[in-house]
Amino acid sequence: MREEAPEFSHDGFNCVSPIEFDSKSLGCQTTTIVGEKIFVVGGPEPDDGEGSCLSVRVFDKSTGKWLVPTILGKKPLPCKGHSAVLLNNDRILILKQDALPDDCTWFLEVDTPFVRDQKKILETEVVAWSKGVKGDGLKPVVISGPSGVGKGTLISKLMNEFPHTFGFSVSHTTRVPRKKEKDGVHYHFTDRITMEKDIHEGKFLESAQVHGNLYGTSIEAVEAVTDSGKRCILDIDVQGARSVKHSSLDVMSIFICPPSYEDLEKRLRARGTETEEQVQKRLRNATAELEQGKSSGLFDHILVNDDLEACYQNLKTILGLNESSDASNQTSTEGVEFSTFQSLTEKDQKVLIHYNGSALESNTLFVLDVSLLKGGAPGRTRGLKVCAIDPFTYGAKGILNNNNEIHC
Ligand SMILES: Nc1ncnc2c1ncn2[C@@H]1O[C@H](COP(=O)(O)OP(=O)(O)OP(=O)(O)O)[C@@H](O)[C@H]1O
Numbered sequence: 001m002r003e004e005a006p007e008f009s010h011d012g013f014n015c016v017s018p019i020e021f022d023s024k025s026l027g028c029q030t031t032t033i034v035g036e037k038i039f040v041v042g043g044p045e046p047d048d049g050e051g052s053c054l055s056v057r058v059f060d061k062s063t064g065k066w067l068v069p070t071i072l073g074k075k076p077l078p079c080k081g082h083s084a085v086l087l088n089n090d091r092i093l094i095l096k097q098d099a100l101p102d103d104c105t106w107f108l109e110v111d112t113p114f115v116r117d118q119k120k121i122l123e124t125e126v127v128a129w130s131k132g133v134k135g136d137g138l139k140p141v142v143i144s145g146p147s148g149v150g151k152g153t154l155i156s157k158l159m160n161e162f163p164h165t166f167g168f169s170v171s172h173t174t175r176v177p178r179k180k181e182k183d184g185v186h187y188h189f190t191d192r193i194t195m196e197k198d199i200h201e202g203k204f205l206e207s208a209q210v211h212g213n214l215y216g217t218s219i220e221a222v223e224a225v226t227d228s229g230k231r232c233i234l235d236i237d238v239q240g241a242r243s244v245k246h247s248s249l250d251v252m253s254i255f256i257c258p259p260s261y262e263d264l265e266k267r268l269r270a271r272g273t274e275t276e277e278q279v280q281k282r283l284r285n286a287t288a289e290l291e292q293g294k295s296s297g298l299f300d301h302i303l304v305n306d307d308l309e310a311c312y313q314n315l316k317t318i319l320g321l322n323e324s325s326d327a328s329n330q331t332s333t334e335g336v337e338f339s340t341f342q343s344l345t346e347k348d349q350k351v352l353i354h355y356n357g358s359a360l361e362s363n364t365l366f367v368l369d370v371s372l373l374k375g376g377a378p379g380r381t382r383g384l385k386v387c388a389i390d391p392f393t394y395g396a397k398g399i400l401n402n403n404n405e406i407h408c
């Protein structure tokens with residue numbers, strides 16, 4: 001049966017979506033207009049078996065048809081209610097009612113560069129979820145460098161010393177597992193047909209042909225780590241580092257160099273995991289990788305792994321870890337809590353969160369500053385700034401300056 005087009009109305013405020021509450025306990029439904037499309041979030045569950053998350057449907061006004069979007073990213077769980085407001089014409093801020101701080105602020109990207117790229121790849125309507133976190137959070141860390149330089153060794157040391165701080169992004173590869181490698185721990189071992197299909201379906205943040213095999217970082221791998229509250233570590237080659245740099249992930253990137261080509265060769269052979277032919281291939285590729293890594297400005301930091309312990313200490317310094325910091329207790333993300341609010345309005349990149357219908361009836365108003373957002377799908381949206389305002393002290397108008405701009 002064809003669904004009715006959603007009813008909607010403008011409430012006069014710049015780009016604010018109307019908010020509808022469905023009385024048939026189907027939860028809150030919001031509709032947000034972006035150009036010719038209407039994005040309906042929540043409400044009746046679509047028949048796609050995804051009933052345990054906040055649903056998204058898209059209505060195309062130009063064709064009068066409902067579109068079935070490909071929904072990327074980890075989806076928010078359903079909630080008692082939510083509000084929505086359009087930001088920058090490319091993403092919808094969703095604030096969930098009565099949600100835990102870590103689960104309150106979400107962005108549904110509808111026309112960001114990431115979503116536009118995915119639309120081209122998938123040739124379908126695409127939206128992408130990204131969870132919002134307060135402040136800068138801790139950027140994921142990309143560690144790159146030629147094969148055998150010691151990336152894995154350094155990452156293992158870091159994970160052993162700070163198991164609660166860092167989480168490893170488990171890549172996919174078509175390479176054959178080595179003796180001690182475990183599926184799902186060191187890599188997700190897969191075959192080329194499956195992996196190429198998944199890449200085509202937009203499941204990968206980046207992928208590359210490396211030393212004759214296919215390797216890639218799935219969006220899910222990065223999200224699994226961020227969802228566990230840890231800082232994500234990616235061990236990827238230079239091509240992957242370049243792709244990630246051009247994505248919206250916003251990472252810290254570190255290139256590891258060997259003290260010399262001869263040392264690299266010695267290490268690779270001593271590891272004993274590759275055949276002579278494979279060692280030759282990896283060494284040939286190392287020349288170009290070293291050139292690109294050192295000269296392209298692709299990396300934020302370059303470390304020489306000569307003495308392992310010295311290099312590890314330098315890595316820890318770059319990552320802001322030192323003897324006195326209790327890194328095991330650090331969390332990488334900080335949520336934002338708003339408990340029960342009534343509605344949102346947006347002006348000049350500030351979102352005003354209203355309580356109890358009118359600002360003056362409540363004790364606190366929140367202003368969410370979204371002017372400095374960073375990152376986004378396929379990862380977290382960082383840079384949220386929140387401030388609470390007491391309307392009894394300032395008056396509802398107190399947050400507006402003479403130019404009618406909202407200020408904290
Ligand atoms: N500073 C160092 N001095 C001497 N040997 C080292 C040093 N760092 C690592 N090694 C050794 O070099 C070998 C290669 O290290 P590792 O496997 O960590 O490299 P990698 O960069 O992760 O390689 P790949 O990209 O192929 O996965 C290992 O046997 C490791 O023990």
Ligand SMILES: Nc1nc2c(ncn2[C@@H]2O[C@H](COP(=O)(O)O)[C@@H](O)[C@H]2O)c(=O)[nH]1
Nearest residue numbers: 147171207208210215216217235236237240
């Ligand atoms: N672009 C990507 N490169 C990756 C990924 N996972 C690993 N790698 C790189 O591949 C080589 C070889 O690894 P090995 O385990 O076969 O020795 C190494 O340089 C890794 O950094 C990935 O997801 N994407």
